[in-house]
Amino acid sequence: MKNETTETSTSGCGSLILEMGALSRLTGDPKYESASLRALRKLWSMRSSLNLLGTTLDVETGEWIEHSSGIGAGVDSFYEYLFKAHILFGKEDFWRMFHSAYLAVQKYFRHGPWSWGRLGMGALSFRYHEADMRTGKATYWQLTSLQAFWPGLQANPWYIEVGEAIVDSLDLYTKVEGGFASIRDVTTMQTEDHQHSFFLAETCKYLYLLFDDSFLKEKPKRASAMSLQVCPALSLNSRHGEQLVESACHIPDARNDHKCFSDE
Numbered sequence: 001m002k003n004e005t006t007e008t009s010t011s012g013c014g015s016l017i018l019e020m021g022a023l024s025r026l027t028g029d030p031k032y033e034s035a036s037l038r039a040l041r042k043l044w045s046m047r048s049s050l051n052l053l054g055t056t057l058d059v060e061t062g063e064w065i066e067h068s069s070g071i072g073a074g075v076d077s078f079y080e081y082l083f084k085a086h087i088l089f090g091k092e093d094f095w096r097m098f099h100s101a102y103l104a105v106q107k108y109f110r111h112g113p114w115s116w117g118r119l120g121m122g123a124l125s126f127r128y129h130e131a132d133m134r135t136g137k138a139t140y141w142q143l144t145s146l147q148a149f150w151p152g153l154q155a156n157p158w159y160i161e162v163g164e165a166i167v168d169s170l171d172l173y174t175k176v177e178g179g180f181a182s183i184r185d186v187t188t189m190q191t192e193d194h195q196h197s198f199f200l201a202e203t204c205k206y207l208y209l210l211f212d213d214s215f216l217k218e219k220p221k222r223a224s225a226m227s228l229q230v231c232p233a234l235s236l237n238s239r240h241g242e243q244l245v246e247s248a249c250h251i252p253d254a255r256n257d258h259k260c261f262s263d264e
Contacts, residue, residue, distance in 0.1 A: 006060045009074040010053050014043045015081040021089055043078075044097055051104035052133035053078065068139040070130035071105055079105070108136040163210045170203075 020036035046064065047053050055066040055074040071079060079101060086094035109128045130140040173189045174180045180199055181191035 006058050007056050007065055008059050009056050010043065011074055011077040013039045013057075013059065014053075014078040016040070017085045017094075018081050018088065021085065047101075048133045050108060050133065050136050051100045052108060052131070052136070053101075054133045064133070067133050068130050069133040070109060070140070071128055072130070111138075160210065163207055167207060 016036035017033070017040050020032040024030050024033035042062075043053065043057075046057070046062070052069045053075065054064040054069055057064050066074075069075065079098065082094050082098040082101065085091070086098060105128070108131045111129055129138050131138050170180060174183060174191065176191070179195045182194045182196060184190045184192045
């Protein structure tokens with residue numbers, strides 16, 4: 001369209017498969033899933049030799065605009081929807097893409113060793129920064145709120161406690177007669193007369209799924225506790241004399257039967 005930008009984000013063109021795939025199944029028309037698959041596969045073909053993707057690209061030229069890559073704004077839902085598409089549709093293609101991208105994230109974005117803390121193994125002891133998709137060198141070191149979804153892939157029970165605290169805080173500070181208000185200032189809890197669309201589309205949905213995943217009638221082997229099966233395990237000795245296991249992508253685990261595809 002006239003005067004419309006040709007720039008889009010990795011999330012924008014790589015996060016359509018879940019809804020469009022479901023729409024094709026509901027309507028019996030494969031065109032929606034087919035179009036979203038073409039976009040996803042084209043995007044994946046543009047990854048660097050490090051299996052990293054940039055943040056924004058030009059949809060007409062097919063060239064990357066922002067080469068800085070991360071797991072935050074502009075990219076987060078690309079990883080999220082690949083994994084969800086594997087769970088919903090059961091296609092190995094989605095898992096293979098996610099697995100390769102996941103290993104690249106752990107290798108180039110993760111900073112800092114795992115450590116023991118009062119909240120359990122590895123809790124709050126690591127950080128993720130952004131890096132150049134071409135070289136893997138760090139570009140931005142700030143931690144943003146949209147990066148917070150990644151540690152949840154650990155399937156750590158600690159996140160259930162966090163979820164409970166979030167629900168309690170939402171009810172206490174944001175619930176109003178017409179819905180749930182936005183918070184203008186978290187230091188004063190002053191509210192705004194506004195409710196974001198993502199509150200219903202994402203916040204409420206993910207909080208619900210955090211406590212109830214019974215909708216997964218037949219869970220794929222990698223659907224639950226995904227991080228327990230991402231990479232081959234390595235034996236470690238803890239300071240308490242216990243035998244621990246840490247995967248090749250640095251995910252601690254209590255099991256030694258990790259199974260995964262080799263990194264492509």
